[in-house]
Amino acid sequence: xxxxxxxxxxxxxxxxxxxxxxxxxxxxxxxxxxxxxxxxxxxxxxxxxxxxxxxxxxxxxxxxxxxxxxxxxxxxxxxxxxxxxxxxxxxxxxxxxxxxxxxxxxxxxxxxxxxxxxxxxxxxxxxxxxxxxxxxxxxxxxxxxxxxxxxxxxxxxxxxxxxxxxxxxxxxxxxxxxxxxxxxxxxxxxxxxxxxxxxxxxxxxxxxxxxxxxxxxxxxxxxxxxxxxxxxxxxxxxxxx
Amino acid sequence: xxxxxxxxxxxxxxxxxxxxxxxxxxxxxxxxxxxxxxxxxxxxxxxxxxxxxxxxxxxxxxxxxxxxxxxxxxxxxxxxxxxxxxxxxxxxxxxxxxxxxxxxxxxxxxxxxxxxxxxxxxxxxxxxxxxxxxxxxxxxxxxxxxxxxxxxxxxxxxxxxxxxxxxxxxxxxxxxxxxxxxxxxxxxxxxxxxxxxxxxxxxxxxxxxxxxxxxxxxxxxxxxxxxxxxxxxxxxxxxxxxxxxxxxxxxxxxxxxxxxxxxxxxxxxxxxxxxxxxxxxxxxxxxxxxxxxxxxxxxxxxxxxxxxxxxxxxxxxxxxxxxxxxxxxxxxxxxxxxxxxxxxxxxxxxxxxxxxxxxxxxxxxxxxxxxxxxxxxxxxxxxxxxxxxxxxxxxxxxxxxxxxxxxxxxxxxxxxxxxxxxxxxxxxxxxxxxxxxxxxxxxxxxxxxxxxxxxxxxxxxxxxxxxxxxxxxxxxxxxxxxxxxxxxxxxxxxxxxxxxxxxxxxxxxxxxxxxxxxxxxxxxxxxxxxxxxxxxxxxxxxxxxxxxxxxxxxxxxxxxxxxxxxxxxxxxxxxxxxxxxxxxxxxxxxxxxxxxxxxxxxxxxxxxxxxxxxxxxxxxxxxxxxxxxxxxxxxx
Numbered sequence: 001x002x003x004x005x006x007x008x009x010x011x012x013x014x015x016x017x018x019x020x021x022x023x024x025x026x027x028x029x030x031x032x033x034x035x036x037x038x039x040x041x042x043x044x045x046x047x048x049x050x051x052x053x054x055x056x057x058x059x060x061x062x063x064x065x066x067x068x069x070x071x072x073x074x075x076x077x078x079x080x081x082x083x084x085x086x087x088x089x090x091x092x093x094x095x096x097x098x099x100x101x102x103x104x105x106x107x108x109x110x111x112x113x114x115x116x117x118x119x120x121x122x123x124x125x126x127x128x129x130x131x132x133x134x135x136x137x138x139x140x141x142x143x144x145x146x147x148x149x150x151x152x153x154x155x156x157x158x159x160x161x162x163x164x165x166x167x168x169x170x171x172x173x174x175x176x177x178x179x180x181x182x183x184x185x186x187x188x189x190x191x192x193x194x195x196x197x198x199x200x201x202x203x204x205x206x207x208x209x210x211x212x213x214x215x216x217x218x219x220x221x222x223x224x225x226x227x228x229x230x231x232x233x234x235x236x237x238x239x240x241x
Numbered sequence: 242x243x244x245x246x247x248x249x250x251x252x253x254x255x256x257x258x259x260x261x262x263x264x265x266x267x268x269x270x271x272x273x274x275x276x277x278x279x280x281x282x283x284x285x286x287x288x289x290x291x292x293x294x295x296x297x298x299x300x301x302x303x304x305x306x307x308x309x310x311x312x313x314x315x316x317x318x319x320x321x322x323x324x325x326x327x328x329x330x331x332x333x334x335x336x337x338x339x340x341x342x343x344x345x346x347x348x349x350x351x352x353x354x355x356x357x358x359x360x361x362x363x364x365x366x367x368x369x370x371x372x373x374x375x376x377x378x379x380x381x382x383x384x385x386x387x388x389x390x391x392x393x394x395x396x397x398x399x400x401x402x403x404x405x406x407x408x409x410x411x412x413x414x415x416x417x418x419x420x421x422x423x424x425x426x427x428x429x430x431x432x433x434x435x436x437x438x439x440x441x442x443x444x445x446x447x448x449x450x451x452x453x454x455x456x457x458x459x460x461x462x463x464x465x466x467x468x469x470x471x472x473x474x475x476x477x478x479x480x481x482x483x484x485x486x487x488x489x490x491x492x493x494x495x496x497x498x499x500x501x502x503x504x505x506x507x508x509x510x511x512x513x514x515x516x517x518x519x520x521x522x523x524x525x526x527x528x529x530x531x532x533x534x535x536x537x538x539x540x541x542x543x544x545x546x547x548x549x550x551x552x553x554x555x556x557x558x559x560x561x562x563x564x565x566x567x568x569x570x571x572x573x574x575x576x577x578x579x580x581x582x583x584x585x586x587x588x589x590x591x592x593x594x595x596x597x598x599x600x601x602x603x604x605x606x607x608x609x610x611x612x613x614x615x616x617x618x619x620x621x622x623x624x625x626x627x628x629x630x631x632x633x634x635x636x637x638x639x640x641x642x643x644x645x646x647x648x649x650x651x652x653x654x655x656x657x658x659x660x661x662x663x664x665x666x667x668x669x670x671x672x673x674x675x676x677x678x679x680x681x682x683x684x685x686x687x688x689x690x691x692x693x694x695x696x697x698x699x700x701x702x703x704x705x706x707x708x709x710x711x712x713x714x715x716x717x718x719x720x721x722x723x724x725x726x727x728x729x730x731x732x733x734x735x736x737x738x739x740x741x742x743x744x745x746x747x748x749x750x751x752x753x754x755x756x757x758x759x760x761x762x763x764x765x766x767x768x769x770x771x772x773x774x775x776x777x778x779x780x781x782x783x784x785x786x787x788x789x790x791x792x793x794x795x796x797x798x799x800x801x802x803x804x805x806x807x808x809x810x811x812x813x814x815x816x817x818x819x820x821x822x823x824x825x826x827x828x829x830x831x832x833x834x835x836x837x838x839x840x841x842x843x844x845x846x847x848x849x850x851x852x853x854x855x856x857x858x859x860x861x862x863x864x865x866x867x868x869x870x871x872x873x874x875x876x877x
Contacts, residue, residue, distance in 0.1 A: 100596045168576070
């Protein structure tokens, strides 16, 4: 029979805090890309039109360059980057192929509704080498998606349009309820972009892809409202320990 | 854009089902929703040529065969001596006018015209405007109809700087500023070219004589105008994406045909603006290059067959059709070929990535973050837009919210708001941190990497720390493990904050590049998530807590009670924790203090409801031998 003398103090439950779920997914995805050989690079969130648009073959007439889609700052001298691609551009202009870069971070678009926020996170990868082709891109994207989800994931490639890749594709996965969900954009780097970065586009070709981190976080954690991530509600955050 | 299944069929040689078409559209990269035999299309911005039933059917040629089945007026058209001058041919190289007179507008439309309005949800206006809208849907050529009795003088077209009010045919008034493409008469603007016509010269139900303008505005002159003036314009949408310049005469003749289908035509006159197509656009025919881009091995014959099916002419070179403004390079051709093969049918080829880039050893920010989480801090991410300006704030030219037009130069405003938000949700132990780059402007824009944290309330909820409040000593202990020199801990006054809580608030903000960190530099290691927990949604209703203290005189019962509460899960019970543990050696009694926190997803719980929950939870405990809850009755 136990006595009061034997009675120990109750265990103190762990009261650790949590990393933000978006940063957890960001790290997780960067880790996957690192395993494939991608080296992480970073760059500024306030960018020039040259790096955010021109170098990426997004022409002056492209709808994305309008004031209603992009935040401009300091009398239009700079802007808040609308994607993480200018990070890749900055790294490419200082590097000789073969190289494989990944970059992830905050991006800004002039959106604010129940499914879009003015700030969200992207992760991108680019690989430039001799003879990189669309069949290689498909191989890599399949492997990346299998790593994020699982080997049995059903994947669909659809033609799409991005000024910085040609051919371009959007990639869907089949959800449990039988719906195709768009999760990734990719393509063969437009030779004009390579030329802009002083890379010989006759000798080298590249592949590139990008994912929305919130999208992946919502799918992996089952979060249905994107705004939850940015309310800083401890009841929410503490679920991601 | 909505396109009817039966309208697509008119242009196809075969008779595929709507779902067969749907599947092919996906293969070609045309996203859509199919319901009730209507395709609600979402085209990528480079495919202006597909913005009509005819254009979309043309892209489907390889699958179902495209046929040009349009019935057009082939008869004689008199020359229209319209006093018009185009002063801005660079903005619109080609403009044609049709003057058509009828004896009476029809009372009823033929099925094909009626069905367009019924099924796409477009509103009918008047006979001529309705034909114009239908034609744009059918062929992709926008047009604008003036009532010719209201055109009383010569008309000019010009791209010019404007500063005047313009009354649209929709009954709205807009203030035109900066450069616009406009049609004018007697010095007054009568139409906003490629976007919307004016009220003064618009057709009505009684119009019997119309002047119809067919034009080819260059996209850059139309872009952004509809957003600027808050106008919804199907024509502008098409011109922004490129309209086939070779289409005008055929569209004009089709317009006449539709009018003739419905009423008696009294006279037809037209004026064609002289324009010859620019040099043929050609690309080298290089199947090897395309195979190299795609990683495929298609034959030259297949290659040629694919391109011909898309309307390309093949001689020594590839001649690009006038409607494909998006095709410029071998990579564009490769995409066309890949679309027709089907992206999903292209065989993957193993890729081994070679990387010459060397990895550097760096400070891993995650190591610092890890330290904070060990002490119970949770990471937040905030938007950078703030209300208050500091002397070096970066200003946003076009903010979403005019009250938040500055970029934060400190993380403080955000973190204080986060703290108050959690306090309002009955949280009494708040420890948050954020790690973010911030930007400020001196002579130029500079970036700083900041780490900040805020803390207030109880140290934690366990029985050792429940009664302790966060203070400088607690924070000092954490900081001294990370920083060589402990940064300043600021106490934030609650005087100007909207709160009734009195716990002290502590705040620390550090510029990471200026601080010496105790943690080692190393090769970055990415933390991977092993198991993804499914998140449970958070209630928006307030929570209520009830505290109970148990006196226990049998030692084995203590452990039973602790395991009971550890495993407790009940509807509306958000949280339960042991906040007090006391062993009285003299009386051989143990005191356990438990807090039960209740919260519903659907309502604010009433005292009665909470009482029910409490009774249900405590009943099994009270049945145990030697357990008392002093003052239990009064607590209820």
